[in-house]
Amino acid sequence: MTALTQLITQIRACRHCEAELPEDVHPIIQASSSAKILIAGLAPGAAANRSGLPFDDASGDRLREWLGVTRQQFYDPRLFAILPMAFCYPGRGASGDLPPPKICADKWRRALLEQLPHIELTLPIGQYAQQYHFNDNNTVTARVSSWQAYGGQIMPLPHPSPRNNIWLKRHPWFVKTLLPELKQRVASIITPVI
Numbered sequence: 001m002t003a004l005t006q007l008i009t010q011i012r013a014c015r016h017c018e019a020e021l022p023e024d025v026h027p028i029i030q031a032s033s034s035a036k037i038l039i040a041g042l043a044p045g046a047a048a049n050r051s052g053l054p055f056d057d058a059s060g061d062r063l064r065e066w067l068g069v070t071r072q073q074f075y076d077p078r079l080f081a082i083l084p085m086a087f088c089y090p091g092r093g094a095s096g097d098l099p100p101p102k103i104c105a106d107k108w109r110r111a112l113l114e115q116l117p118h119i120e121l122t123l124p125i126g127q128y129a130q131q132y133h134f135n136d137n138n139t140v141t142a143r144v145s146s147w148q149a150y151g152g153q154i155m156p157l158p159h160p161s162p163r164n165n166i167w168l169k170r171h172p173w174f175v176k177t178l179l180p181e182l183k184q185r186v187a188s189i190i191t192p193v194i
Contacts, residue, residue, distance in 0.1 A: 068187060069186060083112055085104065145171070
């Protein structure tokens with residue numbers, strides 16, 4: 001058993017936050033040591049919690065569209081490692097899902113990232129993933145609008161939730177400028193693997 005396989009087994013068995021979570025603990029992770037692209041999301045949503053698949057909802061449909069990939073490609077761990085900042089559904093708050101509990105990233109993230117030596121592109125999605133990966137005080141909009149400054153190995157993205165339709169309307173450059181570059185970069189990384 002590889003170190004990554006052991007880590008994934010431990011994560012799936014983790015019950016550390018069980019008392020604070022609203023539903024049955026169901027850690028969701030997708031990773032392989034050969035993965036080329038890291039999707040750093042927030043935490044599984046309610047639909048993902050039911051199905052056991054990350055981004056198994058409208059947000060995932062939009063994210064796959066942004067990436068220019070099929071469901072089959074997206075759920076291939078040799079291509080995509082999907083490591084949210086928390087592996088369990090945190091529950092619902094007044095304005096959407098609750099933030100991912102920080103303890104999850106503190107407990108697992110560094111060890112997981114060390115087991116992904118072939119990552120060519122990291123996609124931190126939303127505020128919490130970006131705070132972890134950039135360790136700065138910028139806003140999501142500031143990071144995403146500065147995407148070219150990060151050298152092509154990391155591309156911050158807003159959350160693909162339909163709740164962000166207003167953000168997308170206010171920032172048409174995202175669809176016109178960033179998304180074509182993102183699709184091209186993803187295609188150049190995954191095409192040799194397929």
